Amino acid sequence: MSTDTAPDRITQAQPSSSRLRSSRIVGWDGAIVLVTVLVIAVAALTVEHFGTSRNAGFLILDLTPVLLLALPMTLIIVTGEIDLSVASTVGLTSSAMGVMWNNGLPLETIMPLCVVIGAVLGAVNGILVTALGLPSLAVTIGTLALYRGLAFVLLGDTAVADFPRDFSSWTIGNLGTSSVPNVLIPLIVISGLFAAVLHATPVGRAVFAAGANPIAAAFAGIPVGRLKFWLYVTSGAVAGLVGVFWTLRYSSARADNASGLELTVVAAVLLGGVSIFGGKGTLPGVVAGVVLLSSLQNALRLASVSTEALTVVTGSLLIVSVLAPNVVTSARAALVRRRARLRTTPTS
């Protein structure tokens, strides 16, 4: 009886329950997976050139930065925080990459250094949020501007473009003679890693607990602050990696690289069924959210739909993704309540 009426977020934090598993299939993230498959199928049948392997390759390259940034973002939003500085971190690492390359450093040294730089930038966010206890929205809006500013300080309006061709052609190339992009393998590995951490480890349970009820989590012995700190470090490191990918993909280190991308990332995460209030969400849902958003944009562009209409569609999807889970949740709660009433009335 009590499990039936328990708030949703508590059951979400215990993914082993079989009752939850069935509810997840009909939940928002399950629905998003289905919608994504449906959209891709419809687009493949109706939009010319969409179903080609070449287009699939473009699509994967386009969604790579969004997906990579969305993975740590999911964990951060589940803990009830946010990181809006990710795109600026990409821009700053891209600038740093250009400066280091201009100074004659080998690319093999630059690339890991970029990841470290990203991690340090993430650590700054982490310290401000956890040690000083500042709201992450304010902190990361601040570092969004700060990191972008530093990127312009480093590189100004100029672009560094003379990166070796081997590296950029690997980045945009395919495995052997197949039409499978090289980046797909690391994408699957990294996504799998994040999914495993979130859904199959104590760290993942701590992330859900910290977002569902931080006070209870702290009483349960979860070091909420330290957990969040490391999530920000991870987010920064991944953004550094995206900075490397971005620079090589477009063979161009620029201070304005990836500007505005943070909003696409947050949109995709919310579309994937992660609650902006924390405590709820799944990584498969987020992956589907990213794929859905990118496929829709790709298909609409191929169908020569105007850019304005495309922006309207993306914006509407975001509103739906924030609204719909709430509607679904309250509808389900009402259903549970009515069932409970029906079940109790005859016996009493």
Added chain:
Amino acid sequence: MFASRTRRTRRFAPAALGLSLVLTVAACGGTTQDSGDDDDGAGDDGTAAAADPDAEYAADLSIAMLPKSVNNPYFEASSDGAQSAVDELGGEYEYTGPSDASASSQVSYINTLSQQAADVILLSANDPNALCSSLEQARSAETYVVTFDSDVDPGCRDLFVSQVDSDEVGRALIEMAAEQIGGAGSVAILSATANATNQNAWIAVIEDELANNPDYADIELAGVVYGDDEDEKSFQETQGLLQANPDLGAIISPTTVGIAAAARYLSGSEFKGQVALTGLGTPNQMREYVKDGTVTEFALWDPTALGELAAYTGAAIASGIITGAEGETFTAGELGEYTVGADGVVTLGPPTRFNAENIDDFDF
């Protein structure tokens, strides 16, 4: 419980970091800027076929314009020009592009157009290099790439339709200023930012003309100030110029933001009609100042003609009339005959001058 949670949390982040490191390092070994890159800048556009100057324009070309960003009046004017050229040739025209002026958003649109097998892409590039790999893919799929307004690396496109020659702009600017002050006096320049490449190229031409052209022997340059392409800053810099140089004869502002701000200041000040103002501006911005007598004449290239020429250039190469080699000629409808210059550059011509007589003929 506490201890194990902590350890796992700690272990997790370095693990993620480590994995990212491995992935980036895994690429290959020992590459620095100095180690060189031989495949780069090959610039071979693979146009081995000979040009046939007598060939007709093909009738069923699909031509797409990809501006720096959509909803920009300048590019909409270019699009009108391209549209009329394509209509004239009986082809199919599309205007598409990102809403933000970033190179990476343009890549997706280039990919889309090459998927749709467009015959010609007319591109104004947001970055000289970032678009190259997608342009190469498009060109290998038999799409001709003609840049206009803003070029990419010459190896990555077939032709570039340049709005103007920078020497001609500099010369036109100083000539207009000299005419308006009667050939003698001091002039000052209100530029955009101190490191704007095109602005500095024009200013260098002006300085060179003042130093070497005997026609301008009685004109001196009072100074160069920077309004950073911000309306308010340009407004204040204009005010500063007039206060610091009481004998100033003319202000040259080779930026549309600067000239409009300077005109606004002048029109409301005692210097109206006393100090000449010229430079590069759009007719719509400057119309009221030409009509109220603040400004006599200013210049800019005509974006509609630029778009029209770009479309004809694209159609010419797609029809085999030209291949992009230096010295080839083609006829761009009513615009007349054009010659392909070095590096595959086709230049529209000297900037168009706008004054009270012709300003109402333009809408951009």
